[in-house]
Amino acid sequence: MLDTIIIGAGPAGMAAGIYAARAELSHLVVESGLMSGGQIVNTSEVDNYPGLMGIGGFDLAMKFREHCDRCGVQFRSAAVTEVKQEEGGFLVSLEGGETHLAKTVLFATGARHRKLEIPGEAEYTGSGVSYCATCDGAFFKGKEVAVIGGGDVAVEDALFLARGCKKVYLVHRREEFRAAKTLVSRLRACENVELVLNAVPVRIDGNGQVEALLVKGADGEQKLLVAGVFIAVGMIPDTGLLKNLVTLDAAGYVVAGEDCRTSLPGIFAAGDMRTKPLRQVITAAADGATAIREIEVFLHQL
Numbered sequence: 001m002l003d004t005i006i007i008g009a010g011p012a013g014m015a016a017g018i019y020a021a022r023a024e025l026s027h028l029v030v031e032s033g034l035m036s037g038g039q040i041v042n043t044s045e046v047d048n049y050p051g052l053m054g055i056g057g058f059d060l061a062m063k064f065r066e067h068c069d070r071c072g073v074q075f076r077s078a079a080v081t082e083v084k085q086e087e088g089g090f091l092v093s094l095e096g097g098e099t100h101l102a103k104t105v106l107f108a109t110g111a112r113h114r115k116l117e118i119p120g121e122a123e124y125t126g127s128g129v130s131y132c133a134t135c136d137g138a139f140f141k142g143k144e145v146a147v148i149g150g151g152d153v154a155v156e157d158a159l160f161l162a163r164g165c166k167k168v169y170l171v172h173r174r175e176e177f178r179a180a181k182t183l184v185s186r187l188r189a190c191e192n193v194e195l196v197l198n199a200v201p202v203r204i205d206g207n208g209q210v211e212a213l214l215v216k217g218a219d220g221e222q223k224l225l226v227a228g229v230f231i232a233v234g235m236i237p238d239t240g241l242l243k244n245l246v247t248l249d250a251a252g253y254v255v256a257g258e259d260c261r262t263s264l265p266g267i268f269a270a271g272d273m274r275t276k277p278l279r280q281v282i283t284a285a286a287d288g289a290t291a292i293r294e295i296e297v298f299l300h301q302l
């Protein structure tokens with residue numbers, strides 16, 4: 001029986017792999033994607049990871065993977081189909097029927113950004129369309145941009161972007177905001193923010209790079225001439241395998257604190273799929289390290 005199985009090979013899973021290998025835990029990192037890295041593989045630049053300013057997301061993922069390989073992290077490429085509690089641990093089933101037993105399982109399966117599914121969105125992702133203002137905002141200094149959404153993330157993104165951008169349009173489909181009132185008050189006080197309410201995005205236009213966002217409101221269509229469109233309409237955590245095992249919050253995130261422990265002893269959660277205030281590469285990697293430390297404590301107590 002393995003000490004731990006880590007599911008997912010994004011920054012949280014790979015950091016956990018490095019810590020597990022260095023702690024000499026018997027382990028397996030199971031990844032279902034074509035390559036390691038998770039969300040950052042599709043991120044043009046990661047500009048806020050200390051010491052590696054401006055590194056491409058793909059390059060950072062490859063650096064993580066190279067580090068894993070040098071430490072002797074054990075990988076297995078397959079989709080996990082089920083995780084079941086067994087006497088003394090957990091049975092992890094992979095597609096094709098292969099199974100592995102482990103004393104603990106660390107979920108690091110991440111979360112996906114909800115998409116708008118409008119024309120231009122996929123085409124211009126990485127060329128003006130972004131799902132992360134903290135990551136990409138600096139590329140739009142002095143320019144006009146739009147943020148879509150009415151939750152905490154959209155309003156925080158708009159406030160963040162308003163510091164460096166010439167103008168920020170906040171496009172929201174309703175009059176009322178889901179975001180905290182204090183955030184909305186701060187947003188309303190920003191001189192370079194224009195609220196475009198009761199409006200839905202229809203299309204993103206451009207010529208190699210984003211040039212405009214078309215929105216539809218009660219008074220018809222309006223063309224916003226922007227260089228960037230920041231989409232913040234929520235996340236979809238990848239927690240389907242955990243539905244009947246541990247406590248999830250209303251949005252589907254695993255309820256787990258900074259120690260990455262879930263409601264079921266032996267099951268741990270690291271990275272974007274757990275409840276946390278900031279979902280970034282650095283916080284995911286930190287979770288991976290913390291989770292392995294907690295797994296070591298758990299194994300000693302067994």
Ligand code: NAP
Pocket residue numbers: 114115116148149150151152153154156173174177178200201232233234235251277
């Ligand atoms: P969220 O709270 O679910 O808000 C998503 C927003 O996007 C909503 O305003 C929603 O509109 C809008 N939306 C959804 N689908 C849309 C579509 N197809 N077209 C147009 N608009 C659409 O998501 P979030 O802002 O990512 O936040 C996620 C969670 O993290 C929340 O629980 C939030 O409180 C938390 N969070 C907390 C903090 C903090 O405490 N500082 C910071 C960030 C995030 P409707 O309102 O009309 O549904």
